[in-house]
Amino acid sequence: MLREQAPRIPACPRRGRAVTGDTGALRLGTRASLLATTQSGHVADALRAATGREVELVPITTDGDVLTGPLAQLGGTGVFVAALREALLRGECDLVVHSMKDLPTAPAPGLRIGAVPVRASTRDALCARDGHTLAGLPHGAVVGSGSPRRVAQLLRARPDLQVRGIRGNVDTRLRKVDDGEYDAIVLAEAGLSRIGRTARISEAFDGDAWPTSAGQGALAVEVRTDSEFGDVVAVLTDAEAEATALLERAVLHRLEAGCAAPVGIAARVAGQESIALVAEVYALDGARSIRVERTLARAAVAADAGREAAATDVVRELLDAGAGDLADLAGSSR
Structure with a gap:
């Protein structure tokens, strides 16, 4: 059977810039999992096409790849990032690729996001036995998810479900x-697509009704702040991906939501000049939620200052409505 693959990342050269001529190989640090090396391989291919330079992958093992237990107890999604960043700062590689949803929102001294390539699907997907949809799962079905946000969303839709934690790579979870250990699991559609597992999807959830993690489906190419490769990497940036993913991160950063906070944030381009934003905070049992929606002028959130202002406004409304009573949000102390 032929496996479906996600579209390759095209290079998006910035007007007036051409990055060619240097034949030295770029060293791209990546986690060693199938998903990580696949998406890093797409970035490497795009860099080769745009610059003519060779790119070699440097596999790096992170704590998140070897430790077991709930992600929140291990230090959150940052466990997948720290080793990559340390290798970059030590000069063992020239750039690293992260799933943006794994990237902490706090600034990292000495590092910056050098590019946000074309974004894949932002949606969550259900992978169930016998092709069941969420509504069609048997009463009391066991669904696997290690994300508090997904747990809350599942229980909101189906309070009868038994939602249990799960760890491991995509294929481990599917097995x-x-x-029969689980009746279904919920994963990011982007990851399933990138490794050719879309045939396992029994339902993809609507992005507005089921907002996902900030930055889901997006990649972040990180470089050192003093890197000589800033212009080289920048050719990969896609304007729509950058606008939506960085706006989502700004809201998450302003909320100061920890990895255990059930928060969904989704931004999408709505026409040429607007961005539609949804931010929703859930009680862990899914019984209550608080939601804020905005339509923002794209030009107004094109830079950090505009994104920060929009995020501040959205978070203020969430907190005024009682979001801090539903979830552990450090931002609620303001």
């Missing part, structure tokens, strides 16, 4: 469904 647990095949073996």
Whole structure:
């Protein structure tokens, strides 16, 4: 059977710039999992096409790849990032690729996001035995997810479900469904697409009704702030991906939501001049939620200052409505 692959990342050269001529290989640091090396390989291919330079992958093992237990107890999504960043700062590689949803929102001294390539799907997807949709799962079905946000969303839709934690790479989790340990699991559609597993999707959830993690589906190419490769990497940036993903990160940063906070944030381009933004905070049991929606002028949130202002406004409304009573939000102390 042929496996479906996600579209390759095209290079997006910035007007007036051409980055060619240097034949030295760029060293791209990546986690060693199938998903990570696949998406890093797409970035490497795009860099080769745009610059004519060779790019070699440098596999790096992170704590998140070897430790077991709930992600929140291990220090959150940052466990997938720290080792990559340390290798970059030590000069063992020239750039690293992260799934943006794994990237902490606090600034990292000495590092910056050098590019946000074309974004894949932002949606969550259900992978269930016998092709069940969420509504069609049997009463009391066991659904696997390690994300507090997904747990809350699942229980909001189906309070009868047994939602249990799950760890492991995509194929490991899918095998647990095949073996009957779980009736279904929820994963990011982008990851399933990138490694050719879309045939396992029994339902993809609507992005507005089911907002996902800030930056889901987007990649972040990180470089040192003093890197000589800033212009080289910048050719990969896609304007729409950058606008939406960085706006989502600004809201998450302003909320100061920890990894255990059930928060969904989704931004999408709505026409040529607007961005539609949804931010929703859930009680862990899914019984209550507080939602804010905005339509923003794209030009107004094109830079950091505009994104920060919009995020401040959205977070203020969430907190005024009682979001801090539903979830652990450090930002609620303001």
